[in-house]
Structures are given as structure tokens and as C-alpha cells.
Amino acid sequence: MNTCIVGLQWGDEGKGKVVDLLSESADLVARYSGGANAGHTVLRDSREKAFALHLLPSGILRDDVLCVITNGVALDAETLLAEIDQLAARGIGLKDNLRISSRAHLVMDYHKRQDRYSEEALGADKIGTTVRGIGPCYADKVTRTTAVRLADLLDLEGLEKRLRPIVDQKNAIFAALYPGAEPIDADAILDQCRRWAERLGAMITDTTALLHRAWKDGRSMLFEGAQGTLLDLDHGTFPFVTSSNASACGFSAGSGLPARAVDRFLGVAKAYSTRVGAGPFPSEQDNHIGQYIRDKGHEYGTTTGRPRRCGWFDAVCVRYSIQIGAITEVALQHLDTLAGLDEIKVCTGYRRRGEIVDFFPAERQVLDEVECRYETLAGFSEDITQARRFEDLPANAQNYVRRLEEILETPVTMIGVGPSRDQMVYRTGA
Ligand code: GDP
Ligand code: IMO
Ligand code: MG
Numbered sequence: 001m002n003t004c005i006v007g008l009q010w011g012d013e014g015k016g017k018v019v020d021l022l023s024e025s026a027d028l029v030a031r032y033s034g035g036a037n038a039g040h041t042v043l044r045d046s047r048e049k050a051f052a053l054h055l056l057p058s059g060i061l062r063d064d065v066l067c068v069i070t071n072g073v074a075l076d077a078e079t080l081l082a083e084i085d086q087l088a089a090r091g092i093g094l095k096d097n098l099r100i101s102s103r104a105h106l107v108m109d110y111h112k113r114q115d116r117y118s119e120e121a122l123g124a125d126k127i128g129t130t131v132r133g134i135g136p137c138y139a140d141k142v143t144r145t146t147a148v149r150l151a152d153l154l155d156l157e158g159l160e161k162r163l164r165p166i167v168d169q170k171n172a173i174f175a176a177l178y179p180g181a182e183p184i185d186a187d188a189i190l191d192q193c194r195r196w197a198e199r200l201g202a203m204i205t206d207t208t209a210l211l212h213r214a215w216k217d218g219r220s221m222l223f224e225g226a227q228g229t230l231l232d233l234d235h236g237t238f239p240f241v242t243s244s245n246a247s248a249c250g251f252s253a254g255s256g257l258p259a260r261a262v263d264r265f266l267g268v269a270k271a272y273s274t275r276v277g278a279g280p281f282p283s284e285q286d287n288h289i290g291q292y293i294r295d296k297g298h299e300y301g302t303t304t305g306r307p308r309r310c311g312w313f314d315a316v317c318v319r320y321s322i323q324i325g326a327i328t329e330v331a332l333q334h335l336d337t338l339a340g341l342d343e344i345k346v347c348t349g350y351r352r353r354g355e356i357v358d359f360f361p362a363e364r365q366v367l368d369e370v371e372c373r374y375e376t377l378a379g380f381s382e383d384i385t386q387a388r389r390f391e392d393l394p395a396n397a398q399n400y401v402r403r404l405e406e407i408l409e410t411p412v413t414m415i416g417v418g419p420s421r422d423q424m425v426y427r428t429g430a
Pocket of ligand 3: 302
């Protein structure tokens with residue numbers, strides 16, 4: 001059984017937790033898009049500190065799982081090495097269980113700087129990126145002649161020849177656009193590349209060939225999406241999106257496997273909505289409800305620590321993500337966070353200029369004008385963090401889940417009732 005996990009909202013839906021759980025029965029876990037802008041939290045046991053993974057697939061916490069970073073990823077080698085070292089310090093050393101695509105693109109120091117300069121220059125109009133250099137790295141990938149791939153680390157002489165003119169070009173652009181920008185030193189970058197090559201060289205391989213072999217051999221594969229469908233470069237709330245295809249549409253291009261290699265596309269959504277960074281968010285509750293959710297759900301970014309914007313579950317968004325991703329099941333996280341609210345609202349449609357809009361309009365201009373139409377359900381006050389079966393949930397919590405299933409026309413097969421591995425309610429026959 002091969003499964004692809006996809007975020008159905010604006011990221012941080014709890015993908016890391018779901019991947020960690022499903023990786024118990026997987027032979028291989030692959031990250032196929034995004035980069036260190038992702039922050040996937042895994043809490044194995046409530047007594048230990050959570051792991052915050054940015055680039056390593058969430059299967060890395062299990063010894064017998066092969067972890068793969070495929071071609072679609074923008075790889076920040078510095079962050080990856082720091083992550084590898086941090087895990088080793090906690091007793092989880094690599095055991096020949098990580099492979100990285102030679103076709104993945106390297107995030108260079110100048111990409112991170114450019115991300116920062118560009119955001120600073122935009123001021124109030126900024127995207128609110130994670131400043132991890134993701135946009136500039138993917139922009140170089142599209143430009144082609146200025147891109148650096150993992151394969152280049154295996155040919156350092158060739159890389160030196162290519163990198164010097166690239167650095168000259170970046171310096172000229174930075175000097176012209178960003179007064180006060182420090183010049184980039186090509187030698188320092190090349191030293192960094194040599195260090196990366198030494199530590200990562202043996203793991204660099206053709207992961208497309210590897211995945212096709214695994215598929216042919218019937219290995220059980222799990223694909224870990226990053227970000228969420230509404231942050232997808234093509235299908236999300238452009239321009240307030242990330243620079244890769246974060247929806248299920250990114251799976252094939254990002255991994256080299258056809259979509260039919262996946263038996264199920266499992267969508268992950270929170271029982272409410274959150275977003276970090278700027279951009280439209282129709283069901284946002286910039287009030288005491290939003291603050292209640294933020295406090296109770298610890299809604300602060302895993303990568304940047306920024307407070308997340310919070311709001312009601314937006315079924316228009318999630319229905320759209322389900323449609324474009326051919327999602328067959330939903331893992332609904334953070335149901336426990338809603339406990340204590342007298343009533344819970346679900347946005348079931350939008351109204352714009354008096355007209356009903358029921359298909360998600362991803363254009364910013366339209367989204368700025370829509371108003372949510374809400375359905376109000378009774379809340380529940382019980383602590384549900386110890387629930388392990390659907391029947392253990394209070395009637396109003398069960399009703400909320402059932403109503404979401406009806407609106408989404410998709411079964412909810414996993415329900416998160418807390419951050420740790422065991423805090424999950426599984427529903428068979430949903
Ligand atoms: P990801 O980016 O989709 O992997 O999600 P993040 O890790 O960035 O954010 C999800 C946060 O919610 C993390 O702090 C998780 O530990 C936590 N979490 C996941 N599922 C649940 C849940 O069901 N209940 C609660 N209370 N926390 C959860
Ligand atoms: P995970 O995988 C939430 C958001 C940023 C910003 C926009 C563009 O943990 O769900 P970027 O740095 O990618 O150019 O930023 O996308 N963003 C995320 N929001 N979760 C993420 O990843 C995100 N990755 C990027 O906040 O709004
Ligand atoms: Mg996250």
C-alpha cells in the first residue's frame with residue numbers, strides 16, 4: 001500500500017504526526033516538495049521533547065525505514081546537517097537510511113539573503129515567507145543557468161567554474177536592488193560546498209530509479225507532503241503561496257513516480273483553520289475565538305515561531321483541496337483544541353456581491369470580497385485527550401466530525417485528540 005499525505009489547508013495541519021504514525025508499517029518515507037520552510041512536529045511520547053523536522057522525512061525516527069529526499073525538494077544542506085546532528089545528539093544516528101536526489105536543488109546562502117532582502121523591500125506588502133530562501137532557490141531552478149543541484153556537489157571542479165559567474169551575477173543584482181547588501185564571497189560558498197559534499201556525497205543518488213525499483217518490488221511507500229494545498233504555487237491563494245506545488249499535484253513531478261503509484265491520497269486537515277504569513281483567510285477569527293484556539297492549540301510556527309492566524313474550519317477550502325488532490329480520506333487533527341467552546345462554526349459557503357460562491361475562488365481579488373456563510377454546531381466541554389475510540393468522544397464532538405464528513409463528502413478516518421503518537425482515534429468503516 002502506497003500512501004501520499006497532503007495538507008488540505010495552509011500548512012501545519014499535523015502531517016508530521018500522521019506520517020510518523022503511518023511510517024510504522026512503511027518500508028520507505030519520502031519528502032517530495034518544499035524545503036526547510038516546512039516544520040513537521042513529531043511527539044513519540046508525551047514525556048519526551050517533540051522533534052521538529054524541516055527536511056528529514058518524519059520516518060527518520062524509525063530505524064528500519066529508508067528515508068528519501070527526492071528531486072522536488074529545495075534542499076538547504078546546512079539545515080539538513082544541523083538536523084542530522086541534533087538527532088544524533090538525541091541517540092538517533094543515521095544508519096545508512098537516508099538517500100538524497102542528485103536532481104534536488106541546493107538552497108544557497110545567497111538565496112536566503114535574497115528572500116530576506118526581497119521581503120524587507122516589500123514592507124507592508126510582503127508575503128511573510130519563512131525566509132528560508134525557498135522562492136529564490138526555485139526561481140533559479142526555473143532560470144536553469146543559475147541553478148545548483150545536489151549532483152554538482154559530486155563535481156566540485158565543475159561547480160567552481162559555474163559558481164563564480166553566478167556569484168558575480170547575484171552581487172550585481174543585490175547591489176542594484178538592495179542598497180547596503182553585503183557582497184557574497186564565492187570562496188566562502190565553495191568551502192561550504194566542499195563540506196556538504198564530504199558529509200552528504202555518499203547519500204546522493206538517483207532517487208527516481210530507487211523509487212521505481214521499490215515500486216516494482218512492492219515495497220510499502222509513504223510520501224510526505226509539505227505545506228498545504230492552499231499554499232500551492234498554481235492552485236493556492238497566489239501570490240501568498242510557497243514556490244512549489246504543495247498540493248497532491250506536486251507528487252508526480254516532485255518524485256518521478258506516476259500518480260498511479262499511489263493507492264491513497266490521504267488529506268490532513270485541522271478541525272479549524274490556521275495560516276502563517278500574509279494572504280486571504282476568509283474564516284479568520286481575529287478575536288477572542290482565534291486567541292482561544294491559538295492558546296489551546298499552541299498555534300505558533302514550528303519553523304519561525306510566529307503566532308499563527310486562527311479561524312473556523314473552512315469547508316469551501318477543504319472541499320477544493322480534496323477535489324484537486326483526489327483525496328479519498330481525511331485525517332482530522334486537533335479536535336481536542338475545540339473543547340470548551342460553546343458553539344463551533346463551519347464555513348459552508350461564501351457570498352460575494354450578494355451571489356453565492358461555492359467553489360473556492362483562489363484569486364486574491366475575489367477572496368478579499370467574500371463573506372463566509374456559517375453553519376453553527378453545538379460545542380463540547382469534555383477533555384477528549386484520552387479518547388481512543390470514536391464512541392469515547394462526546395456526542396457533540398461525534399456530531400461535528402459526522403457533519404464535516406457530510407459537507408466534505410469524504411470519510412474522516414483518523415481523528416487527532418492530542419499531539420503525541422497515541423492520541424489518535426482510528427475509524428474503520430467511516
Ligand atoms: P505539519 O507541518 O503539518 O507537520 O504540522 P506542525 O507540526 O507544523 O503543526 C502541528 C502542531 O500540532 C504540532 O505542534 C503538533 O505536535 C500538534 N498536533 C498534531 N496533531 C494534534 C492534535 O490532534 N491535537 C493537538 N493538540 N496537537 C496536535
Ligand atoms: P509545513 O510543511 C505553514 C508559508 C509561509 C508564507 C508562504 C511562503 O510545516 O506545513 P516560503 O518560505 O515558502 O516562501 O513562504 O508559505 N509556509 C508555510 N506555512 N506551514 C508550512 O510548512 C509552510 N511553508 C511555507 O508562512 O506564508
Ligand atoms: Mg509545520
